[in-house]
Amino acid sequence: MIRTVLVNLIRFILLVFIQVFLLKNITLYNLATPYLYILFILLLPFETPNILLFALAFITGLTIDAFYDTPGLHAAACVLLALVRILFISITVQKDGFDNEPEPTLSIMGFRWFLTYALVLTLFHHFFLFNLEAFNLSQIQYTLSRFVLSSLFTVFLMLVSGLLFYRRKERK
């Protein structure tokens, strides 16, 4: 229990640092901006209670907002992400399997499941984020291309970090 809290706390701090001091300065062709910090919400343990999950998503969003000067924007997108996460997991994972599969990481759940999971959740988050930021239908084409390319970039970074911390032994 203590270990899980500690691991997630370190993961949170690390991801926020990477997002704010490194990825914030990266934009490919003026279009693709990665938002890797949502990996923290993706990797929370399966057994996290709903209220805690939403609260953590909200706090994560607000933390990023504080650095990005956009109060509420990332928080709103993260809360939506938490809802999609709950729905996705309730559809694809059986509840009694939680004992031997504590966290939805790449090494535990396998490549195919994790790719679908990361892709679906990232698409929802980014779609909401970019449209709420633009809040304007006149540049919809531009917003959509930003959304698609940024999502691909984010998912790519998620897979890279998943493979980086891959542990073969955990897979049963």
Add this chain to the structure above:
Amino acid sequence: MRNLLIFITKYNAFFLFLIFEITSIVIYIKYNSFQKATFINSANDVTGKMYTRINGLYDYMSLKEVNDSLARENASLRNQLKSSFYVDTVAKHKVADSVYKVQYEYTVAKVINNSVNHSNNYITINRGSKDGIAVGMGVISNGGIVGKVVNVTEHFANVQSMLNKDTRFSVMLVNNKEIGYIRWGDDMNPHKGLLMDVNNNAQPRLGEAVVTSGYSLFPAGIMVGRLTDLHPKGGGISLNMEVTFSVDFTKLQYVDVVDNKFAKEQEGLEALQKKDD
């Protein structure tokens, strides 16, 4: 009542979602419409200090460019000094007199946080109310205009950058003094802006300089950019033109905050006139 409780616990995810989502959207919209100083921004104590620290690292990596630009600015300043000495010694003498009052005062500040890839970009600088910075002051750098101050804390200030959908400044073409306003372009390119609402009689030329008109927060004649396209799409009864900014927002390091000493007096006078109407 019991059924209601069962219903709520069964779909608790959805209700929790509603609560948090509404909270965050309220925060978002409130901040956007009033530009209020909330504690969730990069000028508060924690984030401001962290940015200052990490910025030290970035500074180190761009020392060479900063040195170059400082040397260039030094050279141009020295040129001005010399010419003013030789051309009119009489006028120079008078400056010490009280004939001229200082209208614009400049405070140098360091950029500790900057972004160029969002639809509304802000810059955080390391000067605040302690150093005489107030909301509404203009910000320039040695290349041209940068933006205006929107939030101030004791040690930091937020600047709404030129790269922001809501930023508009009055500018003019340098040759025939035709007035228009400048805003950021639609395609979010950090180097391009749009010059809007210029009179149809103006005869702009490609490469012509665009400078501030003096109707805004800035002294007249401060460089904004150069015309690079005379016919971007849009426009109708007036001319629209594409401008390439002279400031490279992606590499901003030091800026000057402009304090117009007569701004209050001018505002008061204009408010008086409105009341009369």
